[in-house]
Amino acid sequence: GSWTDEEIITAIRDGLRPDGSLIGPPMPSPFYATMSDYDVQSIVAYLRTVEPISNVVPKSEYSIPLPPNYGPKVESVPEVSKDDLLAYGRYVTHTLGHCTECHTPMSEGRIDFSRLNAGGRVLPNVFGVVTGVSLNITPHPAAGIGEWSDDEIKRAITDGVSRDGRELVKMMGFPYYKNINEEDMKAMIAYLRSVPPFPELE
Incomplete structure (x- = not known):
């Protein structure tokens, strides 16, 4: 409640608290760094509407070394035009869904973007799953x-059900992804179909 709008935006996009300390995982600030000014300001506006709750939160402790920062301070990010289907997707x-964070394998402790969305990343037991x-x-x-249809991809994202009817592990935010509108879903699927295909990882 005492944070300014700018401090909240800095926490989201730069991963920095008002005291300058770094916010570690699972906060995906390296992905949120490219969030548009409009979207991040909309998040702040929404947070201001949430009923205040007094809750003592312990200081975060990280089992992995954190970098000094996630890069130069984010200044201003323009909106991505919805007319450019792949760019918007x-x-x-x-950026918004940070799907890449979990669906891209790691190499030497870092996300291996040369194998974008190739999967195979072991996800630890978090949130009781x-x-x-x-x-x-x-x-x-x-x-x-x-080989999946658009509807099958959509069902996996929003309902957590694989093409073969198998229930997917509840690490994805299926209840939240149900709110993705048709325009955004269409763009997401188009983008996913545009990235280089990768075979099974060895």
């Missing part, structure tokens, strides 16, 4: 979602 998928391994969501016809 990338924005919704990569079982440990899982992220799926390949590239358009590879066998290892990925290349």
